[in-house]
Amino acid sequence: xxxxxxxxxxxxxxxxxxxxxxxxxxxxxxxxxxxxxxxxxxxxxxxxxxxxxxxx
Amino acid sequence: xxxxxxxxxxxxxxxxxxxxxxxxxxxxxxxxxxxxxxxxxxxxxxxxxxxxxxxxxxxxxxxxxxxxxxxxxxxxxxxxxxxxxxxxxxxxxxxxxxxxxxxxxxxxxxxxxxxxxxxxxxxxxxxxxxxxxxxxxxxxxxxxxxxxxxxxxxxxxxxxxxxxxxxxxxxxxxxxxxxxxxxxxxxxxxxxxxxxxxxxxxxxxxxxxxxxxxxxxxxxxxxxxxxxxxxxxxxxxxxxxxxxxxxxxxxxxxxxxxxxxxxxxxxxxxxxxxxxxxxxxxxxxxxxxxxxxxxxxxxxxxxxxxxxxxxxxxxxxxxxxxxxxxxxxxxxxxxxxxxxxxxxxxxxxxxxxxxxxxxxxxxxxxxxxxxxxxxxxxxxxxxxxxxxxxxxxxxxxxxxxxxxxxxxxxxxxxxxxxxxxxxx
Numbered sequence: 001x002x003x004x005x006x007x008x009x010x011x012x013x014x015x016x017x018x019x020x021x022x023x024x025x026x027x028x029x030x031x032x033x034x035x036x037x038x039x040x041x042x043x044x045x046x047x048x049x050x051x052x053x054x055x056x
Numbered sequence: 057x058x059x060x061x062x063x064x065x066x067x068x069x070x071x072x073x074x075x076x077x078x079x080x081x082x083x084x085x086x087x088x089x090x091x092x093x094x095x096x097x098x099x100x101x102x103x104x105x106x107x108x109x110x111x112x113x114x115x116x117x118x119x120x121x122x123x124x125x126x127x128x129x130x131x132x133x134x135x136x137x138x139x140x141x142x143x144x145x146x147x148x149x150x151x152x153x154x155x156x157x158x159x160x161x162x163x164x165x166x167x168x169x170x171x172x173x174x175x176x177x178x179x180x181x182x183x184x185x186x187x188x189x190x191x192x193x194x195x196x197x198x199x200x201x202x203x204x205x206x207x208x209x210x211x212x213x214x215x216x217x218x219x220x221x222x223x224x225x226x227x228x229x230x231x232x233x234x235x236x237x238x239x240x241x242x243x244x245x246x247x248x249x250x251x252x253x254x255x256x257x258x259x260x261x262x263x264x265x266x267x268x269x270x271x272x273x274x275x276x277x278x279x280x281x282x283x284x285x286x287x288x289x290x291x292x293x294x295x296x297x298x299x300x301x302x303x304x305x306x307x308x309x310x311x312x313x314x315x316x317x318x319x320x321x322x323x324x325x326x327x328x329x330x331x332x333x334x335x336x337x338x339x340x341x342x343x344x345x346x347x348x349x350x351x352x353x354x355x356x357x358x359x360x361x362x363x364x365x366x367x368x369x370x371x372x373x374x375x376x377x378x379x380x381x382x383x384x385x386x387x388x389x390x391x392x393x394x395x396x397x398x399x400x401x402x403x404x405x406x407x408x409x410x411x412x413x414x415x416x417x418x419x420x421x422x423x424x425x426x427x428x429x430x431x432x433x434x435x436x437x438x439x440x441x442x443x444x445x446x447x448x449x450x451x452x453x454x455x456x457x458x459x460x461x462x463x464x465x466x467x468x469x470x471x472x473x474x475x476x477x478x479x480x
Binding site: 010014015018019020021022023024029032033036039040043046047050 | 145146147148149150152153155370371425426429433434437439440466470473474
């Protein structure tokens with residue numbers, strides 16, 4: 001239990017440490033990051049679709 | 057100055073550059089040779105067996121492409137003194153950081169499984185049982201770190217890299233048709249069009265040449281080695297040499313496969329090729345088995361390090377190869393764990409090893425575009441990389457490469473999920 005809570009605390013501290021991006025996010029960079037999120041969403045969606053279709 | 061004096065000073069300068077290059081050489085050669093891992097061996101053997109010399113021009117093109125991607129990691133590592141995972145966390149925040157780290161770890165664990173599949177198959181040619189192979193390999197990889205010196209580790213790995221080229225001399229003894237190589241191999245063209253398994257194999261070739269773990273590995277390696285700004289030109293040469301070695305070995309594998317299996321669409325793997333060659337051409341079979349084992353070993357060595365370095369950086373563990381085993385216990389424990397998990401999967405009777413091999417590519421596809429885009433964005437931040445910022449020409453070149461890889465690797469991932477889409 002202590003090991004798990006230690007790990008959770010470690011992850012929280014990493015999240016805090018890197019909470020603010022340290023580069024200037026230009027408009028172009030922000031658009032690229034949104035496009036990447038959408039790309040991943042579509043890819044993961046396809047994977048889930050295949051998984052569900054296989055299970056059925 | 058007299059001609060003799062000028063020649064003397066030129067010679068001294070050349071020797072000095074050679075000495076520095078000798079010291080810097082390592083990360084680039086290792087990452088590029090590890091590119092020809094067990095999966096790479098199988099991909100090149102299958103392309104030769106199915107489509108003869110037709111894939112040689114693709115491999116020739118992919119060498120410079122891999123160089124363009126990997127050279128950027130050198131500049132980023134030298135200037136930020138950060139591994140790629142930490143650089144992503146710092147620059148883009150926890151969402152992209154955790155995504156990259158978890159995807160990399162999962163991909164690496166599955167890739168190491170494919171390395172163990174290759175190594176155990178290669179050793180079965182000599183009658184060595186898989187469990188024995190795995191125990192010896194994992195023990196060897198961990199014992200390399202007992203000394204606690206990056207330099208010692210690197211020199212051992214470079215020696216293992218040299219064995220990766222064992223297949224190259226075979227080409228000179230099997231008398232391939234040189235005219236045919238130039239006519240059907242060097243001149244670009246697609247055998248039987250782009251339908252069916254051709255596109256699949258092209259994408260597999262690209263997937264094996266440019267992989268996400270390579271970006272993370274070389275950047276962390278450059279940092280751990282302590283390369284400085286003045287070493288960048290030599291590190292570029294190191295990467296270029298590595299790229300050339302990879303291309304030469306890949307072409308040799310295609311030629312060997314064409315000569316012995318050309319037109320045989322039933323071959324399934326490099327391990328099977330070695331087994332089939334044993335009764336007919338025992339020396340070629342033995343060399344192929346040694347090459348495959350060596351490829352799997354370099355792959356397991358490098359891929360396990362890529363994710364261990366990345367996790368170590370982010371969690372703040374000691375993660376240098378200059379630390380002794382006990383000093384960097386979490387880093388080494390993590391590395392040992394992913395190798396043991398991968399090794400155990402291979403030993404499970406009836407484990408879906410074919411599905412795992414395909415799944416590796418799909419997961420890698422999700423990480424590769426992100427890793428490459430982050431690389432370009434980071435190399436355009438003047439406050440991070442200063443004078444080593446990408447020039448406009450470098451951005452155009454890298455952007456084109458990323459665009460092509462993104463399109464093809466996505467098509468590969470989609471093709472793996474929906475095989476009928478490309479007529480497979």
